[in-house]
Amino acid sequence: MIALGGNAIKQADERGTTEEQFRNIVTTCRQIVKILEKDPDMELAITHGNGPQVGNLLLQQEKASDAIPAQTLDVLNGMTQGQIGYMLQQTLQNSLREAGGKLGRRQVISIVNQVLVSRDDPDFLDPSKPIGNFFTKAEAERLAAEEGYVINPPAGKKYLDKKMKGMVIKQVKPANVTPRPFRRVVPSPEPIRNVEAEVIRLLVEQGIIVIASGGGGIPVIMNEQGRLEGVFAVIDKDKAGEKMASAIKATDFLILSDVEYAMLNFGKENQKPIRRISVREAEKYLSEGHFLAGSMGPKVVACIRFLKNGGRRAIITSLHKAAEALEGRVGTHLYR
Amino acid sequence: MIALGGNAIKQADERGTTEEQFRNIVTTCRQIVKILEKDPDMELAITHGNGPQVGNLLLQQEKASDAIPAQTLDVLNGMTQGQIGYMLQQTLQNSLREAGGKLGRRQVISIVNQVLVSRDDPDFLDPSKPIGNFFTKAEAERLAAEEGYVINPPAGKKYLDKKMKGMVIKQVKPANVTPRPFRRVVPSPEPIRNVEAEVIRLLVEQGIIVIASGGGGIPVIMNEQGRLEGVFAVIDKDKAGEKMASAIKATDFLILSDVEYAMLNFGKENQKPIRRISVREAEKYLSEGHFLAGSMGPKVVACIRFLKNGGRRAIITSLHKAAEALEGRVGTHLYR
Numbered sequence: 001m002i003a004l005g006g007n008a009i010k011q012a013d014e015r016g017t018t019e020e021q022f023r024n025i026v027t028t029c030r031q032i033v034k035i036l037e038k039d040p041d042m043e044l045a046i047t048h049g050n051g052p053q054v055g056n057l058l059l060q061q062e063k064a065s066d067a068i069p070a071q072t073l074d075v076l077n078g079m080t081q082g083q084i085g086y087m088l089q090q091t092l093q094n095s096l097r098e099a100g101g102k103l104g105r106r107q108v109i110s111i112v113n114q115v116l117v118s119r120d121d122p123d124f125l126d127p128s129k130p131i132g133n134f135f136t137k138a139e140a141e142r143l144a145a146e147e148g149y150v151i152n153p154p155a156g157k158k159y160l161d162k163k164m165k166g167m168v169i170k171q172v173k174p175a176n177v178t179p180r181p182f183r184r185v186v187p188s189p190e191p192i193r194n195v196e197a198e199v200i201r202l203l204v205e206q207g208i209i210v211i212a213s214g215g216g217g218i219p220v221i222m223n224e225q226g227r228l229e230g231v232f233a234v235i236d237k238d239k240a241g242e243k244m245a246s247a248i249k250a251t252d253f254l255i256l257s258d259v260e261y262a263m264l265n266f267g268k269e270n271q272k273p274i275r276r277i278s279v280r281e282a283e284k285y286l287s288e289g290h291f292l293a294g295s296m297g298p299k300v301v302a303c304i305r306f307l308k309n310g311g312r313r314a315i316i317t318s319l320h321k322a323a324e325a326l327e328g329r330v331g332t333h334l335y336r
Numbered sequence: 337m338i339a340l341g342g343n344a345i346k347q348a349d350e351r352g353t354t355e356e357q358f359r360n361i362v363t364t365c366r367q368i369v370k371i372l373e374k375d376p377d378m379e380l381a382i383t384h385g386n387g388p389q390v391g392n393l394l395l396q397q398e399k400a401s402d403a404i405p406a407q408t409l410d411v412l413n414g415m416t417q418g419q420i421g422y423m424l425q426q427t428l429q430n431s432l433r434e435a436g437g438k439l440g441r442r443q444v445i446s447i448v449n450q451v452l453v454s455r456d457d458p459d460f461l462d463p464s465k466p467i468g469n470f471f472t473k474a475e476a477e478r479l480a481a482e483e484g485y486v487i488n489p490p491a492g493k494k495y496l497d498k499k500m501k502g503m504v505i506k507q508v509k510p511a512n513v514t515p516r517p518f519r520r521v522v523p524s525p526e527p528i529r530n531v532e533a534e535v536i537r538l539l540v541e542q543g544i545i546v547i548a549s550g551g552g553g554i555p556v557i558m559n560e561q562g563r564l565e566g567v568f569a570v571i572d573k574d575k576a577g578e579k580m581a582s583a584i585k586a587t588d589f590l591i592l593s594d595v596e597y598a599m600l601n602f603g604k605e606n607q608k609p610i611r612r613i614s615v616r617e618a619e620k621y622l623s624e625g626h627f628l629a630g631s632m633g634p635k636v637v638a639c640i641r642f643l644k645n646g647g648r649r650a651i652i653t654s655l656h657k658a659a660e661a662l663e664g665r666v667g668t669h670l671y672r
Contacts, residue, residue, distance in 0.1 A: 015404075018405075059400065060396050060399075060403075063396075063399060063400040064396035067395065067399065068395060068396055069352055071419065075419055075422060075423065078421065078423075079416070079419045080415070080418065081418040082414040082416065083414050083415045086410070086411060086413075086417075086566075087414075089448055089450075090556065093531075093564060094563040094564055098562075107534060109448070109532055110447065111445055111446065111447050112417075112445070112446035112448075112547075114425075114426060196443075199443055199445045199544055202542060202544075203535070203538075203539075208535055218422055227430040228426050228429060229426075230422075
């Protein structure tokens with residue numbers, strides 16, 4: 001199971017045109033083919049983030065909302081699964097066909113995929129996930145005055161409302177993003193269960209490469225009537241990826257981003273790449289605050305959970321070192 | 337195999353909020369459950385249109401294009417597969433669980449699905465598919481002057497360009513939509529093959545209800561390098577549905593819209609519902625012009641192709657009569 005980070009689809013300095021995204025995805029799929037070339041029958045599932053895409057989509061929908069009703073955030077998440085799923089699926093199909101042989105016969109499918117969260121998750125009371133653009137203090141204040149956004153609200157108000165507006169702006173940490181230190185935040189509840197895990201497992205076992213749980217999955221709760229219902233939230237894609245990896249009984253969980261290693265003492269002078277650690281050590285480092293919340297933190301948490309749920313090996317490394325990492329030559333390797 | 341018309345998701349007089357669409361889909365899924373209750377083990381695949389949704393999305397993306405790059409039409413089609421697929425999948429899951437028993441154990445999955453078309457399809461030279469809103473003559477002329485749209489161009493220029501702009505406005509027939517008789521048109525090439533048919537068939541055979549080929553599928557060509565590549569086009573959803581129905585060897589093809597019958601002499605004083613016709617009769621009526629192009633026409637064509645490709649029975653009827661139609665009590669039934 002591979003979890004692709006944002007850079008697999010959109011580079012930080014790009015605007016996010018279709019052309020740019022396809023170009024990045026071609027590079028990404030070349031890495032995936034490199035992995036499969038070592039084991040053409042490998043059962044494989046892929047997940048991906050959607051931060052920049054869902055942020056852009058939200059903004060587009062809001063900008064046009066005088067003419068056309070903006071869809072709710074759960075629906076937008078479904079839309080980005082269709083968007084990114086399509087681009088990944090088509091490009092991987094093309095790359096596999098070009099590789100030929102056994103790989104040329106592998107099939108690829110992206111699915112629409114929901115992930116269950118709890119309606120009582122504390123993040124609905126204190127939203128933590130930044131999305132979309134950065135704002136200056138003045139811009140944030142204008143949004144508050146004109147659009148009704150709340151800046152740095154006290155925790156405790158419930159943001160799980162029917163209208164799914166939840167317009168909250170928070171000051172971002174760390175402060176290295178000044179002079180635009182404000183950003184919109186949405187609730188990021190813990191994933192409980194991948195709703196379509198059984199279908200994913202069936203497909204993977206048939207040798208089909210499955211793209212699922214995109215953007216952390218579409219967040220749904222079980223409502224009072226026992227029906228699934230979308231909520232205003234974004235689930236962390238690595239934590240959701242872990243739920244999927246464990247449900248389909250993946251042996252290896254590969255989290256790819258733009259750094260080759262998780263670091264001890266991250267951001268400090270004595271920072272140092274981690275090569276091999278046990279779950280116990282990882283838990284210790286995590287509690288000591290070595291990993292950034294919302295960045296390396298959830299990746300390490302996802303790896304720990306995966307190993308505790310029966311996984312064999314979890315690796316955190318960069319997209320471009322994926323194949324070498326699987327051979328043990330690079331990356332942060334976690335074991336039970 | 338069921339093909340859902342636009343009214344299954346959005347009523348003509350609605351703005352298209354998430355709430356409205358979910359409400360319509362609840363009614364739609366009630367019909368589907370009614371069909372399944374007569375045969376809880378029935379293998380079932382579903383497709384749906386996306387006209388209003390992709391039109392809205394295109395407009396939103398264009399309205400916000402000074403801030404955020406608009407995605408190309410193939411990507412937008414993928415987005416609407418995620419959007420509508422999510423809403424249908426979740427609602428059908430809920431409806432099945434409420435029905436309980438065997439139905440409560442049926443699984444539902446929406447997939448991202450491409451449909452192959454020819455780069456030489458004549459519709460790329462003379463786009464025929466209206467999308468989005470209606471315009472007055474003055475509005476159309478303003479769009480031509482300010483945005484570079486072409487009004488009623490002579491056929492022959494190729495609209496299959498890399499930028500996928502293809503901004504063409506045509507006068508719409510019939511004239512009953514005046515005083516807003518202009519509409520944007522896009523190429524609507526003939527579907528050749530459902531790219532992911534094998535995966536769909538596998539899922540359906542496992543008893544999983546599959547939602548696929550949404551919006552006629554994401555239109556792709558095989559380019560000069562032998563790679564799949566999205567194009568600026570929209571495929572007719574009933575014709576694409578036929579390709580899928582035939583590929584998965586469906587026995588019955590049910591096309592649901594807002595009318596109970598296809599009509600002989602449609603729109604005339606002597607119009608008369610068609611109850612049972614053979615392929616040969618249907619072809620005769622089609623060539624005599626009894627069915628509206630872009631409306632009943634492609635539905636009848638899809639049914640004829642389905643039967644010629646080995647299908648047993650094709651039915652055209654209204655969404656709300658679906659279950660009765662399957663029992664033969666209502667609807668236009670086509671046979672070999």
